[in-house]
Amino acid sequence: MSRHRVVSHERIEGVFWVTQPDGTKKLATINLALGRSVYGEKILQFKGREYRLWDPYRSKLAAAIHRGLDSVPLWRGEKVLYLGAASGTTASHISDIIGLEGRIYCVEFSQRVMRELMGHVAAYRPNIIPILADARKPEDYRMTVERVDLIYCDIAQPEQAKILADNSDIFLKDGGWIMLAIKASSIDATKAPSEIFRREIATLENRGFLGLRQISLEPYDKAHLMVVAQYRRRSREE
Numbered sequence: 001m002s003r004h005r006v007v008s009h010e011r012i013e014g015v016f017w018v019t020q021p022d023g024t025k026k027l028a029t030i031n032l033a034l035g036r037s038v039y040g041e042k043i044l045q046f047k048g049r050e051y052r053l054w055d056p057y058r059s060k061l062a063a064a065i066h067r068g069l070d071s072v073p074l075w076r077g078e079k080v081l082y083l084g085a086a087s088g089t090t091a092s093h094i095s096d097i098i099g100l101e102g103r104i105y106c107v108e109f110s111q112r113v114m115r116e117l118m119g120h121v122a123a124y125r126p127n128i129i130p131i132l133a134d135a136r137k138p139e140d141y142r143m144t145v146e147r148v149d150l151i152y153c154d155i156a157q158p159e160q161a162k163i164l165a166d167n168s169d170i171f172l173k174d175g176g177w178i179m180l181a182i183k184a185s186s187i188d189a190t191k192a193p194s195e196i197f198r199r200e201i202a203t204l205e206n207r208g209f210l211g212l213r214q215i216s217l218e219p220y221d222k223a224h225l226m227v228v229a230q231y232r233r234r235s236r237e238e
């Protein structure tokens with residue numbers, strides 16, 4: 001019998017709290033690719049289901065949930081565009097949450113990590129569509145990606161907010177959501193993180209994003225902020 005206890009997250013569908021035998025609590029998602037771990041995370045069985053623990057030190061989305069983000073704009077069946085998917089740590093948990101009816105388009109420009117994403121993760125998860133491309137050039141994958149409900153952006157690059165807004169204008173539904181992980185040191189290591197965060201947020205506000213919510217990812221990621229906001233598609237006259 002499993003010595004773990006699993007309960008649904010209070011607010012977020014498809015996300016669970018696992019209480020381990022030593023009493024500590026970890027996040028988890030239901031494993032879509034049975035028996036396969038993606039980044040060495042623990043797999044456990046509970047009441048006929050297989051769960052993968054979700055490490056907040058490896059995934060900024062898990063860190064944001066641990067830090068109190070209690071409504072993640074992510075539901076079963078959704079279409080997601082993921083900018084900066086790397087080898088699929090966070091993307092794999094999103095793949096678990098949206099399930100086989102959903103789709104996650106994973107844009108990544110490093111050939112080396114793309115190979116890992118394809119061979120180790122996407123090969124076992126039919127809802128992951130890997131795209132080797134530069135997120136600064138959304139025109140290059142315009143024909144591959146459909147209109148999406150959420151864009152998740154974690155490219156650790158200067159001008160992240162602009163890149164995300166440019167992608168939103170092409171791919172995001174009116175009323176859709178964005179999640180942006182901002183790493184201050186990747187944008188400008190000489191400036192205070194608060195200044196960098198303010199600048200990126202101002203870009204999002206100027207580009208039509210509403211109801212911005214900010215979550216510091218400390219202590220899991222130093223000087224990182226997760227921003228969640230809703231998109232309002234502008235008419236041509238605006």
Ligand SMILES: C[S@@+](CC[C@H](N)C(=O)[O-])C[C@H]1O[C@@H](n2cnc3c(N)ncnc32)[C@H](O)[C@@H]1O
Binds near residue numbers: 107110133157
């Ligand atoms: C911090 S890592 C992402 C980690 C990943 N989000 C996770 O949680 O599993 C940033 C990734 O973005 C990729 N990247 C950076 N700039 C990019 C760009 N312009 N287009 C596509 N990918 C980019 C990098 O190659 C790197 O793999």
